[in-house]
Amino acid sequence: MTAVGAPGRRSSGAVQAVKLAVLLAFVLLFLIPVYVLVVTSFKPLDEADPSSAWSLPSHWSTSGWGAAWDTLKPGLENSVKIAVSGSLISAVLGSLNGYVLSKWRFPGADVVFTLFLFGMFIPYQAVMIPLAGLLTDMELSGTIRGLVLAHVVYGIPICTLIFRNYYVTIPDELIEASRVDGAGMLRTYWSVVLPVSAPAFAVTLIWQFTSMWNDFLFAVFLGAPDSWPVTVMLNNTAGSGAVAVQYNQQMASALLASLPTLLVYLLLGRFFMRGLMAGALKG
Amino acid sequence: MTASEEGLKAADPGRRGASEEHRPSFLRRARRWLPGLLLVSPSIVAIGLFVYGLLFWNTRVALSGKHDEVSEYGFDKGRNFVDLWDQPSWPGAVKHALLFTAVFVVGALVLGAFLAFLMDKGIRAEAGFRVVYLFPMAVSFIASGVVWRWLMNPAPPQRAVGFNQLFDKLHLGFLSNSWWQNPDWGMAAMALPAIWQMSGYVMALYLAGFRSVPEDLREAARVDGASEWKVYRYVVFPQLRPVTLSALIILGHISLKVFDLIMAIAGKQIITYVPAIATYVEIFDRHDPANGATIATYMLVAVAVLVIPYLVWSVRSERTR
Numbered sequence: 001m002t003a004v005g006a007p008g009r010r011s012s013g014a015v016q017a018v019k020l021a022v023l024l025a026f027v028l029l030f031l032i033p034v035y036v037l038v039v040t041s042f043k044p045l046d047e048a049d050p051s052s053a054w055s056l057p058s059h060w061s062t063s064g065w066g067a068a069w070d071t072l073k074p075g076l077e078n079s080v081k082i083a084v085s086g087s088l089i090s091a092v093l094g095s096l097n098g099y100v101l102s103k104w105r106f107p108g109a110d111v112v113f114t115l116f117l118f119g120m121f122i123p124y125q126a127v128m129i130p131l132a133g134l135l136t137d138m139e140l141s142g143t144i145r146g147l148v149l150a151h152v153v154y155g156i157p158i159c160t161l162i163f164r165n166y167y168v169t170i171p172d173e174l175i176e177a178s179r180v181d182g183a184g185m186l187r188t189y190w191s192v193v194l195p196v197s198a199p200a201f202a203v204t205l206i207w208q209f210t211s212m213w214n215d216f217l218f219a220v221f222l223g224a225p226d227s228w229p230v231t232v233m234l235n236n237t238a239g240s241g242a243v244a245v246q247y248n249q250q251m252a253s254a255l256l257a258s259l260p261t262l263l264v265y266l267l268l269g270r271f272f273m274r275g276l277m278a279g280a281l282k283g
Numbered sequence: 284m285t286a287s288e289e290g291l292k293a294a295d296p297g298r299r300g301a302s303e304e305h306r307p308s309f310l311r312r313a314r315r316w317l318p319g320l321l322l323v324s325p326s327i328v329a330i331g332l333f334v335y336g337l338l339f340w341n342t343r344v345a346l347s348g349k350h351d352e353v354s355e356y357g358f359d360k361g362r363n364f365v366d367l368w369d370q371p372s373w374p375g376a377v378k379h380a381l382l383f384t385a386v387f388v389v390g391a392l393v394l395g396a397f398l399a400f401l402m403d404k405g406i407r408a409e410a411g412f413r414v415v416y417l418f419p420m421a422v423s424f425i426a427s428g429v430v431w432r433w434l435m436n437p438a439p440p441q442r443a444v445g446f447n448q449l450f451d452k453l454h455l456g457f458l459s460n461s462w463w464q465n466p467d468w469g470m471a472a473m474a475l476p477a478i479w480q481m482s483g484y485v486m487a488l489y490l491a492g493f494r495s496v497p498e499d500l501r502e503a504a505r506v507d508g509a510s511e512w513k514v515y516r517y518v519v520f521p522q523l524r525p526v527t528l529s530a531l532i533i534l535g536h537i538s539l540k541v542f543d544l545i546m547a548i549a550g551k552q553i554i555t556y557v558p559a560i561a562t563y564v565e566i567f568d569r570h571d572p573a574n575g576a577t578i579a580t581y582m583l584v585a586v587a588v589l590v591i592p593y594l595v596w597s598v599r600s601e602r603t604r
């Protein structure tokens with residue numbers, strides 16, 4: 001931003017050219033996996049062989065995509081159910097928590113907040129055994145609802161953090177004025193805070209949707225064949241050794257499983273970025 | 284309360300009056316914060332149970348002798364934490380995790396900072412570059428693992444595929460190697476996809492950091508005759524220490540927990556065994572909850588040592604701001 005405003009500080013043409021070349025080289029490196037995925041996914045089965053994966057298809061075929069869709073469909077449906085409902089609940093909880101922790105603080109709020117934040121960093125392996133037992137006791141084991149519950153609970157820290165950091169920027173005077181007018185906590189939330197919350201909701205929804213869609217650990221520890229999301233199904237289709245791998249289908253499956261989050265990122269990248277920054281606390 | 288204090292209080296009716304007046308004001312204050320506490324309480328209960336309760340329960344399993352699914356929990360004085368080191372696969376798992384962490388954290392940090400440095404002063408099509416460097420973060424390792432497993436295939440030269448084949452075509456055959464299947468250095472190769480996925484994130488952090496250094500500060504150094512490199516060396520980089528710390532903590536804790544990436548590329552193999560995989564193997568394949576919980580507890584301790592000081596510092600420095 002500064003550079004655009006102050007062209008005089010831009011480095012000389014030669015330096016710019018070198019920088020541009022290096023950055024372009026890294027773009028090519030970063031896109032190598034995408035190239036192989038896309039090219040192979042559009043090859044007919046007899047051409048989709050690892051030994052020729054760098055070359056373009058002689059004719060473009062969608063047979064791999066069709067097969068991928070048929071195999072992954074139940075997983076895609078489960079992923080949609082989990083990620084949509086889970087991220088909605090997460091956002092509502094995060095919003096209420098963030099509101100209280102920034103504007104309606106109670107004694108010990110800092111301690112509670114710090115304890116929440118630590119929950120963001122724990123290795124989930126360290127809760128897996130008892131969590132599996134607890135979900136069994138609650139008769140949620142292997143269900144979609146069980147997976148949603150796990151995602152929502154362990155998403156509380158990051159969602160609370162995003163909303164709290166956002167609400168801190170609302171002037172306290174606004175809240176005070178609403179209080180003086182006799183509005184209570186919920187009333188103030190509804191009429192003052194919620195109307196300006198859209199960006200924080202966008203960040204949280206995108207962030208939670210992405211992490212729930214891409215989750216593998218919870219799904220593989222707590223899920224069952226009926227509730228497996230697309231990540232588990234994709235991992236299971238990836239070469240069991242007994243059958244020859246159909247590379248075009250496998251690569252199409254990987255792309256298919258990534259399309260929703262990639263689209264969200266490309267269309268709403270700004271909010272995705274803010275979620276990233278929130279994860280860094282002080283970034 | 285000591286006797287003299289008691290006496291003082293009794294002898295001073297005015298004081299008692301004050302404390303009685305104090306009480307309703309405390310209630311009034313409570314009325315201000317109690318609704319907030321009530322609103323957050325479902326989350327407090329959930330975190331208390333699902334994070335701290337289950338961590339406690341996991342530690343209990345780790346301290347028990349429950350090495351199969353039927354026996355009682357009991358208590359075996361922490362023997363698991365010692366015995367684990369006698370298991371042939373465990374020291375290797377720790378070594379793998381450390382090598383992976385070192386290569387991944389340093390690699391992602393250096394590459395991310397380098398890319399941000401190149402883009403710091405603005406460059407043509409900057410937005411486009413950022414989109415490309417960041418997109419891997421939106422993709423799951425399970426999906427990208429499909430292609431990385433193939434890219435890092437170590438097949439011999441005559442049947443070479445993936446990178447090895449590409450090197451061959453570019454007459455860079457000497458670069459061909461066995462990637463993650465190398466027993467000593469394989470975990471360094473395994474860090475490549477992780478660097479691919481996370482260096483864009485580091486770039487974004489550093490880019491925000493670079494741009495938060497006031498232009499006046501840089502200008503002042505230039506006026507003092509500092510070269511552009513010295514401006515970075517003495518003005519910009521020192522300001523970026525908090526960014527580096529944040530990035531280190533985030534990369535470090537991700538690295539210690541790495542699971543999806545390895546499952547997607549290698550599956551459960553001894554050559555890429557790490558604690559996160561070991562937990563899964565102990566619980567599901569060997570049906571040994573006590574060992575699984577012990578490994579998970581070691582992981583928790585490793586993360587806690589890294590994260591707790593950072594969190595305390597972070598929340599505290601924010602409060603004083």
